[in-house]
Amino acid sequence: MTGRTGLGDMRSPATKGGRRREDHPQAPASPESTALDLQKRSELLWEAPPRPSRGSKPTMSREDIVQAAISVADQSGLAALTMAAVAERVGFTTMALYRYFPNKEALIDASVDAAMGTPPPRSGPHKGWRQEVQGWAYAKRAMLCARPWLAELPFVAAPHGPNWLSWHEALLEALADTGLSPEDLMDMLSVVHAYVSGASDTAISLARARSRGMSDELWAQAVGRDLCRAIHHSRYPRLSAILTSQSGGISDASPLPVRAGRPRTMEEGFAFGLERVLDGIALYIDSNEGA
Amino acid sequence: MTGRTGLGDMRSPATKGGRRREDHPQAPASPESTALDLQKRSELLWEAPPRPSRGSKPTMSREDIVQAAISVADQSGLAALTMAAVAERVGFTTMALYRYFPNKEALIDASVDAAMGTPPPRSGPHKGWRQEVQGWAYAKRAMLCARPWLAELPFVAAPHGPNWLSWHEALLEALADTGLSPEDLMDMLSVVHAYVSGASDTAISLARARSRGMSDELWAQAVGRDLCRAIHHSRYPRLSAILTSQSGGISDASPLPVRAGRPRTMEEGFAFGLERVLDGIALYIDSNEGA
DNA sequence: CGAAACTGTGTACAGCATACACTATTCATT
DNA sequence: AATGAATAGTGTATGCTGTACACAGTTTCG
Numbered sequence: 001m002t003g004r005t006g007l008g009d010m011r012s013p014a015t016k017g018g019r020r021r022e023d024h025p026q027a028p029a030s031p032e033s034t035a036l037d038l039q040k041r042s043e044l045l046w047e048a049p050p051r052p053s054r055g056s057k058p059t060m061s062r063e064d065i066v067q068a069a070i071s072v073a074d075q076s077g078l079a080a081l082t083m084a085a086v087a088e089r090v091g092f093t094t095m096a097l098y099r100y101f102p103n104k105e106a107l108i109d110a111s112v113d114a115a116m117g118t119p120p121p122r123s124g125p126h127k128g129w130r131q132e133v134q135g136w137a138y139a140k141r142a143m144l145c146a147r148p149w150l151a152e153l154p155f156v157a158a159p160h161g162p163n164w165l166s167w168h169e170a171l172l173e174a175l176a177d178t179g180l181s182p183e184d185l186m187d188m189l190s191v192v193h194a195y196v197s198g199a200s201d202t203a204i205s206l207a208r209a210r211s212r213g214m215s216d217e218l219w220a221q222a223v224g225r226d227l228c229r230a231i232h233h234s235r236y237p238r239l240s241a242i243l244t245s246q247s248g249g250i251s252d253a254s255p256l257p258v259r260a261g262r263p264r265t266m267e268e269g270f271a272f273g274l275e276r277v278l279d280g281i282a283l284y285i286d287s288n289e290g291a
Numbered sequence: 292m293t294g295r296t297g298l299g300d301m302r303s304p305a306t307k308g309g310r311r312r313e314d315h316p317q318a319p320a321s322p323e324s325t326a327l328d329l330q331k332r333s334e335l336l337w338e339a340p341p342r343p344s345r346g347s348k349p350t351m352s353r354e355d356i357v358q359a360a361i362s363v364a365d366q367s368g369l370a371a372l373t374m375a376a377v378a379e380r381v382g383f384t385t386m387a388l389y390r391y392f393p394n395k396e397a398l399i400d401a402s403v404d405a406a407m408g409t410p411p412p413r414s415g416p417h418k419g420w421r422q423e424v425q426g427w428a429y430a431k432r433a434m435l436c437a438r439p440w441l442a443e444l445p446f447v448a449a450p451h452g453p454n455w456l457s458w459h460e461a462l463l464e465a466l467a468d469t470g471l472s473p474e475d476l477m478d479m480l481s482v483v484h485a486y487v488s489g490a491s492d493t494a495i496s497l498a499r500a501r502s503r504g505m506s507d508e509l510w511a512q513a514v515g516r517d518l519c520r521a522i523h524h525s526r527y528p529r530l531s532a533i534l535t536s537q538s539g540g541i542s543d544a545s546p547l548p549v550r551a552g553r554p555r556t557m558e559e560g561f562a563f564g565l566e567r568v569l570d571g572i573a574l575y576i577d578s579n580e581g582a
Numbered sequence: 583c584g585a586a587a588c589t590g591t592g593t594a595c596a597g598c599a600t601a602c603a604c605t606a607t608t609c610a611t612t
Numbered sequence: 613a614a615t616g617a618a619t620a621g622t623g624t625a626t627g628c629t630g631t632a633c634a635c636a637g638t639t640t641c642g
């Protein structure tokens with residue numbers, strides 16, 4: 001959900017430029033072709049095509065290209081992640097990349113999974129589900145903030161690569177000692193995942209602004225400004241009341257989420273929310289234990 | 292967070308095409324210019340420029356253009372939302388749009404806020420925070436699923452328009468009888484918002500697939516396929532165990548989130564998670580009441 | 583009336599993903 | 613060793629994109 005900034009054009013349903021022999025002008029992509037696309041993408045992500053025996057050897061590996069793509073996105077954001085930019089980084093012409101990936105979408109699929117990495121391994125023994133889930137949540141949030149461009153890509157549910165699965169595996173491991181049924185486990189996984197994703201949006205946005213050279217103060221100011229418009233509108237009585245409720249209200253430079261009184265940092269807000277979510281999960285686990 | 296599909300190129304940090312007089316080749320956009328951009332965008336969203344007295348009257352209103360943009364995105368997705376497509380819809384040449392909005396970003400800012408609409412008004416009296424928040428959550432989820440392209444835009448925290456604020460206002464109203472402090476209210480708002488956003492990603496992705504003409508079965512199949520790859524990998528023992536845990540494991544056509552045994556629908560999964568979150572919030576409210 | 587300010591049009595352009603034709607390379611088969 | 617097929621990377625061209633700029637027509641103020 002939610003606000004947005006720099007974004008490069010990605011993953012068009014129909015191919016973007018170029019010609020397409022059988023493109024019906026307005027057809028919304030036939031179900032079959034779309035489904036096949038998803039399958040192809042998934043296969044490309046999971047199955048390395050066999051190295052052909054004939055012909056000259058490739059200079060680079062797919063992994064090299066992916067690393068180049070990631071470093072471009074890390075340095076300059078998703079909008080800068082163009083085939084030309086990646087090609088230049090590896091010392092290729094643009095078209096050479098198409099020997100490694102059939103299109104930009106496939107390259108991004110691979111880059112996303114690689115950039116996600118794997119969750120940090122647990123150091124000691126299992127410390128109990130609550131602490132383990134907390135650790136997972138912070139790790140995931142940190143990963144997203146470290147590569148804010150990952151969150152700029154719209155969710156399509158598929159394809160999901162090896163690393164994506166490994167984050168899920170880790171969360172299931174964190175929940176190992178809860179004694180929940182498989183169905184409940186999957187649901188809990190969804191809850192935690194949903195909260196962490198949703199709650200990280202703001203931090204990710206800040207990370208993005210930072211990487212574009214914007215100071216934290218400037219960013220907070222920009223975000224606070226919109227919120228503060230509520231103050232002068234009768235349409236937002238409660239928001240207005242909260243924003244003016246304490247200590248002289250909100251200065252223009254107040255951090256976001258804007259808070260009167262003792263200001264809480266974004267991290268504190270995340271931790272606070274996570275505690276609520278974990279409390280709710282704990283309640284369910286406890287009530288289940290007797291059964 | 293999350294997977295992804297068709298997406299149109301949007302909101303580049305530096306303007307996309309065209310020339311830019313003072314474009315330093317690699318400059319990451321100076322802090323000042325970025326901040327000014329955000330301020331300009333916010334102003335465009337909130338302040339209607341005064342109608343000039345001289346010159347011919349505009350044929351359309353900004354609102355007309357926005358509606359055209361929304362209907363293009365509704366019908367054909369975000370990738371199809373191009374200046375040319377919008378112009379054609381209103382019967383203009385492409386360039387005429389620039390008399391109404393300085394650039395595509397501004398048009399999208401306005402379209403996003405308009406498309407978000409306002410939360411449905413409460414019909415009866417306040418039914419207690421829990422039920423009210425629940426209603427809000429379902430309304431927001433429904434809104435996002437109805438316009439899945441909204442969730443394809445990456446979050447930038449700013450600018451936030453009038454309707455965006457109105458959703459927040461409504462959530463605060465739902466929380467009115469909790470007796471929470473302003474700071475706690477804002478945090479609770481963040482928690483609920485985060486869960487709803489994050490937990491709707493999958494449903495939104497399905498909605499997007501649907502609007503592209505993909506059947507639910509096909510979509511579920513595509514999503515399930517990746518998950519099921521875990522089964523054959525020793526790297527994902529827990530995921531694998533869950534997926535094979537019951538009733539012959541997961542068929543290729545199983546719905547997502549994939550669940551063994553009694554399958555739960557996506558909506559049930561959302562409801563389940565929401566209950567956990569609300570439980571956690573309730574716990575906090577109750578423990579606060581004594582204090 | 584005429585100048586100023588505005589509206590919508592036409593044209594131009596750089597950047598994008600990518601189709602296609604090409605040369606150079608390297609192995610498998612003879 | 614010689615030959616031919618499959619491959620790697622290059623070069624060029626195309627359609628689409630957002631948008632700068634110059635223009636023609638319209639309206640209103642001085």
